[in-house]
Amino acid sequence: DEFYHGLKDALKGLLKGKELTPFFTPRASITTIHAGAIPNMVPEAATADVDVRFPPGVKKEQIIDLANQVKEGVVNRNRAIDTSFTMAIEVKSSIDAIRVDHDNAACTSLATCIEAAGRGSGACEKPSFVKKTGTTFMNHIGSFFGCPVVTYGPGDPSLEHTPGERIAKAEFLQAIDVLEAFISRMAGH
Known part of the structure; x- marks a missing residue:
């Protein structure tokens, strides 16, 4: 939750000052979440898949760097409470956006x-x-x-x-x- 909201905020800042339209707005969506099996017990681990869509002009490396910066902030804040806290990012797929000239x-x-x-x-x-x-x-x-x-x-x-x-x-x-x-x-x- 903390990572997801941090990433969404960071994505908003990525194109600060530019006109944002639905096509030219970077977006993050949680697509899967896996955690514990018992409703009233804090799980030992959790995983989530986050799909990030970004417009032409934004490079995949920028998104990955941004995600890693957000992750480091989350890790640092949580280690102040629990020194064993860890978090990893696995990029399953990444490709830059493309914009096509309609006259081709x-x-x-x-x-x-x-x-x-x-x-x-x-x-x-x-x-x-x-x-x-x-x-x-x-x-x-x-x-x-x-x-x-x-x-x-x-x-x-x-x-x-x-x-x-x-x-x-x-x-x-x-x-x-x-x-x-x-x-x-x-x-x-």
Whole structure:
């Protein structure tokens, strides 16, 4: 609890003085907690997974350094009470955020394929680009290969990873058509 709140406060200070939007605001979320098995007994140890999402321009090393600074503060405060107090941070995964120029060949080709599929189904809508936080294969592929990247999928992106996430069969089948057309277009066929 002390580490988590300290990290959240430190993340707020990371971009102090800059305009913060949902996409450009670093965030920390506790995703798992494991501790004791008896409700009225203080556990000997506890572990928690904390997912940190951070915007382009903030490097993963900055986040790791910040987390270690917060950890040292927590350890020092708690050792004043209990000299055996320890705490460790294990980075399970880290990758820098990526921001894509919508004018790259991958984005424009995909948008063309989405529009064409929409016209064919009678649901012609101009596709829009969504800024996403979190790790996707875009982060890995874009940084490793240094190439333009884009991601696409059917459904409402605001419902991803929620109990309301679902797509209709027609959306799924249309997405297959879009991706086939996109691959063909990018391959020059």
